[in-house]
Amino acid sequence: MSIPQTMTFVKTDAAGGPEVLVAATGPVPAPKPDDVLIRVRAAGVNRPDVAQRQGNYPPPPGASPILGLEVAGEVVAKGDQVTAWAVGDHVCALANGGGYAEYCAVPATQCLPWPKGYDAVQAAALPETCFTVWANLFQMGRLAKGETALIHGGSGGIGLTAIQLAHAFGARVITTAGSDEKCAACRRFGADEAINYRTQDWAAEVKRLTEGKGVNVVLDMVGGPYIAKNIRSLGMDGRLVFIAFLQGSRVADADFMPVMLRRLTITGSTMRPRTTAQKGAIAGELRARVWPMLDAGRFGPVIHATFPLAQAAAAHRLMESSQHIGKIVLTV
Structure with missing residues (x-):
């Protein structure tokens, strides 16, 4: 398979607004011994991309400075240590950076096959959200069948993935979203209860819906004033998992006595600094537990909009407007 020496990618010369994202030409990355080189057909757009563009989320040492943390396409080359994939395989991958480009080098172990019947756009919408939700809601949050999860930001890519996965694994799901339309979408994709946080006191609603018992797990990407209310909303042995602070505040004035009285666990993580x-x-x-469900069509990504690679700025403007329901994807 012929690989060119140069490619089109999205460049950011300086931190700033969406307008700093411009198409440019540069060298095709060379795969390391444990990498595959993917000819990108589609790349997901995520909140960490926005934060990196703004200068608030620098790439870790050794990662590509190009934006983009998830891609889908074909393997066109591979390092000499790679045995799991062959040239021509269709893969989607959690990238360490470099996704907003025609070619992206990714550690082979971070790749997964396209689920049955998927196209590149659908496949590209999976990795960042699935890796994040699995690691935080299920591994760290230990959500189990029969428990109740409170998922904030339910109408975004992470939120809808969390709702669908929690529902698929037998949990009751309560979620928050910012409009009646978004709440309806959350219910459509598996939420048992959806609370419009602009018109209702979500903590009071959670207390009512759980008959005062509280929820087992909270997945929070908001922070700020939600922190104290999250603690109040957890039941005995509850787990609070932070994955972002979209309200900008990581500091809260909260009563931590419930942490002791109800044996609560407060934790959180980011995905990008984790090792290969x-x-x-x-x-x-x-691959063992979620991909069979995708293959069977039990749930799947919700695509709100697609943009050509050169219109990455427009994709970021849409994401920052929070008017989307589901994923935003770049086509290459």
Whole structure:
């Protein structure tokens, strides 16, 4: 398979608004011994991309400075240590960076096959959300069948994936979203209860819906004033898992006595700094436990909009507007 020496990618010369994202030409990356080189057909757009563009989420040492943490396409080359994939395989991958481009080098263990019947756009919408939800809601949050999960930001890519996975594994799902339309979408994709946080006191609603018992797990990407209310909303042995602070505040004035009285666990994580081995282990669990559900059509990504690679700025404007329901994907 012929590989060119140069490619089109999205460049960011300086931190700033969406307008700093411009198409440019640069060298095709060379795969490391444990990498595959993917000819990108589609790339997902995620909140960490926005944060990196703004200068608030620098790539870890050794990662590509190009934006983009998930891609789907064909393997066109591979390092000499790679045995799991062959040239021509269709894969989607959790990238360490470099996704907004025609070619992206990714550790082979962070790749997964396209689920049955999927196209590139659908496949590209999977990795970032599936890796994040599995690691945080199921591994760290230990959500189990019959428990109740409170998922904030239910109408975004992470939220809808969390709702669908929690529902598929037998949990009751309560979620919050910012409009009646978004709440309806959350219910359509598996939420048992959806609370419009703009018109209702979500903590009071959670207390009512759980008859005062509280929920078992909270998946929070908001932070700020939600932190104290999350603690109040957890039942005995409850787990609070942070994955982002979209309200910008990581500091809260909260009563922590319930942490002792109800044996609560407060934890959280980011995906990007994890090692290749750690990400590979998550990929292995996804392939064994989640990919069969995708193959069977039990749930799947919700695509809100697609944009050509050169219109990455427009994709970021849409994401920052929070008007989307589901995933935003770039086509290459």
